[in-house]
Amino acid sequence: MSESLVKIENIRAYYKLKNREVKAVDNVSFEIMENEIIGVVGESGCGKSTLSNVLLNNIIKPLTIVGGRVLFKSNGEYVEISSLTREEVRERFWGKEMSLIPQSAMNALMPTIKLSKYVEHLAQSHGIPKNELLKKARKRFEDVDLDPQWLNRYPFELSGGMRQRAVIAIATLLNPQLLIADEPTSALDVVNQKVFLKILLEMKRQGIVKSIIFVTHDIATIRQIADRMLVMYAGKIMEISPVDKIVEKPLNPYTEGLLNSVLTPEPEIKKRGITTIPGTPPNLIEPPSGCRFHPRCPKAMSVCKEKEPKLVEIEPQRKVACFLYSEERA
Amino acid sequence: MISKQMLKFIGRRLIFLLITYIVATTIVFILPRVIPGNPLNQILSRLSQVAQANPEQIRAAEKTLMEQFAFDKPWYVQYFDFLGNALKGDLGTSVSYYPRKVLDLVIPVLPWTLLLLLPATIVAWFLGNSLGALAAYRRNSWIDKGVLTTSLIVSQIPYYWLGMIFIFFFGVKLGILPVGGAYSQGSFPNWSWSFVLDVLKHYILPFASIVVSAMGGWAIGMRLMVIYELGNDYVRFSEALGMNDKRIYKYVFRNSLLPQITGLALSLGGALGGALITEIIFNYPGTGFLLFRALTSLDYPLIQGIFVILIASIYLANFIVDFIYAVIDPRIRLGQEE
Amino acid sequence: MFKNMFKPLFKSKKFIIGLSIVLFFILLGIFGPMIYRVDPTEMTWDMEQAPSSTHPLGTDTYGRDILAQLLYGIRSSLYVGFLAALISLVIGTIVGTFSAVRRGITDDLLMSFTNIVLTTPSILIAILIASYLDVRSIEMIAVILGLFQWPWFARAIRAQLMSVLSREYVYLSKMAGYGDFRLIVEDLIPTIATYAFMSFVLFINGGIMGEASLSLIGLGPTEGISLGTILQWSVMMDAIRRGLWWWFVPPGIAIVAVTASLLIISTAMDEVFNPILREE
Numbered sequence A: 001m002s003e004s005l006v007k008i009e010n011i012r013a014y015y016k017l018k019n020r021e022v023k024a025v026d027n028v029s030f031e032i033m034e035n036e037i038i039g040v041v042g043e044s045g046c047g048k049s050t051l052s053n054v055l056l057n058n059i060i061k062p063l064t065i066v067g068g069r070v071l072f073k074s075n076g077e078y079v080e081i082s083s084l085t086r087e088e089v090r091e092r093f094w095g096k097e098m099s100l101i102p103q104s105a106m107n108a109l110m111p112t113i114k115l116s117k118y119v120e121h122l123a124q125s126h127g128i129p130k131n132e133l134l135k136k137a138r139k140r141f142e143d144v145d146l147d148p149q150w151l152n153r154y155p156f157e158l159s160g161g162m163r164q165r166a167v168i169a170i171a172t173l174l175n176p177q178l179l180i181a182d183e184p185t186s187a188l189d190v191v192n193q194k195v196f197l198k199i200l201l202e203m204k205r206q207g208i209v210k211s212i213i214f215v216t217h218d219i220a221t222i223r224q225i226a227d228r229m230l231v232m233y234a235g236k237i238m239e240i241s242p243v244d245k246i247v248e249k250p251l252n253p254y255t256e257g258l259l260n261s262v263l264t265p266e267p268e269i270k271k272r273g274i275t276t277i278p279g280t281p282p283n284l285i286e287p288p289s290g291c292r293f294h295p296r297c298p299k300a301m302s303v304c305k306e307k308e309p310k311l312v313e314i315e316p317q318r319k320v321a322c323f324l325y326s327e328e329r330a
Numbered sequence B: 001m002i003s004k005q006m007l008k009f010i011g012r013r014l015i016f017l018l019i020t021y022i023v024a025t026t027i028v029f030i031l032p033r034v035i036p037g038n039p040l041n042q043i044l045s046r047l048s049q050v051a052q053a054n055p056e057q058i059r060a061a062e063k064t065l066m067e068q069f070a071f072d073k074p075w076y077v078q079y080f081d082f083l084g085n086a087l088k089g090d091l092g093t094s095v096s097y098y099p100r101k102v103l104d105l106v107i108p109v110l111p112w113t114l115l116l117l118l119p120a121t122i123v124a125w126f127l128g129n130s131l132g133a134l135a136a137y138r139r140n141s142w143i144d145k146g147v148l149t150t151s152l153i154v155s156q157i158p159y160y161w162l163g164m165i166f167i168f169f170f171g172v173k174l175g176i177l178p179v180g181g182a183y184s185q186g187s188f189p190n191w192s193w194s195f196v197l198d199v200l201k202h203y204i205l206p207f208a209s210i211v212v213s214a215m216g217g218w219a220i221g222m223r224l225m226v227i228y229e230l231g232n233d234y235v236r237f238s239e240a241l242g243m244n245d246k247r248i249y250k251y252v253f254r255n256s257l258l259p260q261i262t263g264l265a266l267s268l269g270g271a272l273g274g275a276l277i278t279e280i281i282f283n284y285p286g287t288g289f290l291l292f293r294a295l296t297s298l299d300y301p302l303i304q305g306i307f308v309i310l311i312a313s314i315y316l317a318n319f320i321v322d323f324i325y326a327v328i329d330p331r332i333r334l335g336q337e338e
Numbered sequence C: 001m002f003k004n005m006f007k008p009l010f011k012s013k014k015f016i017i018g019l020s021i022v023l024f025f026i027l028l029g030i031f032g033p034m035i036y037r038v039d040p041t042e043m044t045w046d047m048e049q050a051p052s053s054t055h056p057l058g059t060d061t062y063g064r065d066i067l068a069q070l071l072y073g074i075r076s077s078l079y080v081g082f083l084a085a086l087i088s089l090v091i092g093t094i095v096g097t098f099s100a101v102r103r104g105i106t107d108d109l110l111m112s113f114t115n116i117v118l119t120t121p122s123i124l125i126a127i128l129i130a131s132y133l134d135v136r137s138i139e140m141i142a143v144i145l146g147l148f149q150w151p152w153f154a155r156a157i158r159a160q161l162m163s164v165l166s167r168e169y170v171y172l173s174k175m176a177g178y179g180d181f182r183l184i185v186e187d188l189i190p191t192i193a194t195y196a197f198m199s200f201v202l203f204i205n206g207g208i209m210g211e212a213s214l215s216l217i218g219l220g221p222t223e224g225i226s227l228g229t230i231l232q233w234s235v236m237m238d239a240i241r242r243g244l245w246w247w248f249v250p251p252g253i254a255i256v257a258v259t260a261s262l263l264i265i266s267t268a269m270d271e272v273f274n275p276i277l278r279e280e
Helices: A048-056 A086-092 A115-126 A130-143 A148-152 A160-171 A190-205 A219-225 A243-248 A253-263 A267-271 A302-306 B004-034 B039-051 B055-069 B075-088 B102-137 B142-154 B159-173 B193-230 B233-240 B245-282 B287-296 B300-328 C002-011 C013-035 C066-102 C104-119 C122-132 C138-146 C151-165 C168-175 C180-216 C227-236 C245-273
Strands: A004-016 A021-033 A037-041 A063-074 A077-080 A098-101 A178-182 A211-216 A228-233 A236-242 A312-315 A318-320
Touching: A004 A048, A021 A048, A021 A063, A021 A211, A021 A236, A037 A048, A037 A190, A037 A219, A048 A063, A048 A098, A048 A178, A048 A211, A098 A160, A098 B233, A115 A130, A115 A148, A115 A160, A115 B245, A130 A148, A130 A160, A130 A190, A160 A190, A160 B233, A178 A190, A190 A211, A190 A219, A211 A219, A219 A243, A228 A243, A228 A253, A236 A243, A236 A253, A243 A253, B004 B075, B004 B300, B004 C104, B004 C122, B055 B300, B102 B142, B102 B193, B102 B245, B102 B287, B102 B300, B142 B193, B142 C245, B159 B193, B159 B245, B159 C180, B159 C227, B159 C245, B193 B245, B233 B245, B245 B287, B245 B300, B245 C104, B245 C122, B245 C180, B287 B300, B287 C122, B300 C122, C002 C013, C002 C245, C013 C066, C013 C245, C066 C104, C066 C138, C066 C151, C066 C180, C066 C227, C066 C245, C104 C151, C122 C138, C122 C180, C138 C180, C151 C180, C180 C227, C180 C245, C227 C245
Parallel strands: A037 A211, A037 A228, A098 A178, A178 A211
Antiparallel strands: A004 A021, A004 A063, A063 A077, A228 A236, A236 A318, A312 A318
16 A cells, blocks of 8 residues: 555634634544545535645635644655645645646646746746747646647637636646545536546656546546545544445445435436435534434434544444444444 | 627627717707707806807807708708708807807817827726736635725726815825816917826826726626636636646636626726816816816707717727627627527 | 515615614704705895804805805705606616516517617706706606616516526416416516616616716706705806815715715615625
8 A cells, every 4th residue: 555645633723704614624533645646525615625635735814724744755855834824835835746727727827828828927936937838828728638739829819618628637737646526527517527637647658647536516426536534523533444345335325315316317307406314414513413414314322412432443444433333322 | 800790799899889879969959958948048048148249250150050050950950950060070060169160179179178088098907907807816815805905996987076185185295287178278289208208197197097096897797707717618628638727827817808898898988078177177178178168158069979979980990899808708709509 | 575685785884884774864954954045046135155153064166155055956856866766766676577578579569669768868868858848846856867777677687587487486387377467466576676776776876976967057946945956056157166065075074975975875776686796
């Protein structure tokens, strides 16, 4: 097994508002291994986007890191990026060590300059000769199946799918170790989604990026692309396991619900948003006591209301936070 | 360099402005004809009150007005005569400066107005937008709060009132700058250094009053524009790629400035109105001053002529701004599919 | 419903300051002339007096009391502002709503018309209209000004309605067989109420400023006193160059104080109701 690229240890990231706190990420620990694609899944508002900001150390108030740390392996050493300022991390890591594909990649490109100009500016910012990066960009465009000629165009001249590919090409220009994809496919049609995922896999296969963390609410995409799946609910990790094992036999009832809601065969039912999980996610200002999922959980027990389940490894590589699998079950 | 899409855009704007110009001149034509009562008699009776002039002049005025307004002909003949003459540049004869042609009266004063209005508007636009952008970049800092509060107040100061205060303070109290006019009385326009210097000295106060009071509005608008723009995805993406801040600010500034260019075109009318009154306050020998004289002497041919020319100038300026916009924004130049 | 909507406004310092100043001037305009019972048109032998205890803001060339003029001026300037704003709001709402609800050719025609008015230099046309009117009442001035400042509001209303109209509940009410009119009244008006109020506030500014501009060029109301006419008299009598500051400074301050406060109110509302600008 390879080493971990990022270690997230007991991270708590809250939005500190005037007289309340939104506990968007609450005591979360996991690792991103080298050479893996990890998928983070959960309903909207579960804290998964906050998690991607924590990974980047893109901490802008009111978001505050209340506790825990994030270690990032750079040149063989682990750097505690959560103890650096946003600006320091930005200077040292962004673009070079970690990179982002934002939520609506369609609009992620500076609209009023040519792509080549953008690449040149990027080269300037990183102190790289312009021509060198342009050459690389041309190559990378070919990698994502785009004619390098498009570099001489403005973003609005490209179609949506092409823009998406251009974004991947540009995001990986400096060969970042970690690529954070924050719901990148939500605005795409099915065909473009497929192409997009294929390109991401190819990027990893070629070793352009080492690891990818893929944040989405769409469990189906994760099945297609990820090695491991991390299920979040209300700021907590519910389960983290290899994808095939999770699909085969989900442990946490929430994961089960999530999977059932997506694996429903009829697409019409899916479209209408009918899921098999009743209720809505809790607000994160005053989350439910005990296990946060217990009010909606079909298998809730009395202990679930009182105590919070720990995330424990119950099988090799499989961790789940649920009393169904815990010794404390009473 | 000029693409098909751009020609299309320019063509569309040109047609639109032409239609608008025809509508505006039509309003100029219709107004004296729809005001209740026989306007010609009314004008003449008011003229004799105001002018207290010799009967000869009134007769001359009567003749001019009869020719000008030609109420005896059918309205559509009047209308097309009016439009035709306006397009030919024949705006009729002034009543109060009889027998001088309206065009000959307006042409010499127009440069003074342009000299005042254009630089002041452009400077205000640049300064205001820079300040607004600065405030937005430092959102919620004391700079932001200072710029916003000042702009909110300053933007509501009418040009001419600020002009009054400036005249009173710098001209009357401190006595360091002239209190009015475009150049010292007794001197005649020429290209000598001393005259140019004299003009500049007279220029400072009216210029400054327009710049200061016009700046606030631009600052407020730009601040909002930049705040919206900063929330855009390309900002987040550029940041995450390690693009340096300066460059990102340049992007945001550029993209926020584009709508402000359209704003500039739309604001020109109001700015012109303000500048005209500022001229009156400063006894500045521009179009506003001429208009004021025309209004007080009820010189309707001259009033109409001034309006036809001013409205045309505004549409011309509008068109120039549109053109610049089309050149700068690639989305228009190359035609964005939407 | 409205009570809850406006509650967060009163947490905004800007809103409270702006509102206080505007209310102060409204009260001054309504009750000022009743309390300070000096005839603003009465000529006295105290000509061009600096402020003193008998004339708190001094007098003009004809010995008329400036404070009395100012109080009446505030009253009529606010009146012009409100009236012009009302006219603009009504026209803008009608045009924008019809455009959005009817769509098609109605929309095209109305929007072309709107764009033409928007591009027309309104203050110039207002000057031109006023120049043909022998007698100009305060109401006429308000109408002239109100006729030209609605276009951007109409466009904004149209855009907002269009986005609301595409939402589901409007679809549902159409399904339920509601007519266009009922649709407008019950579903759409509340969603644009805040925006309309903010625009109304800015229209008042347009009216007050427009009146002052017309007056200064000699085309203000021919009867009554407004802030603009006070300024016009002071310019006519060359008060500025003769240093009679108490004549032209107070009306200007009144104009700026009222209009800036109204602008601050509208800005504060934007900051409270617009999620992008919200500070929290």
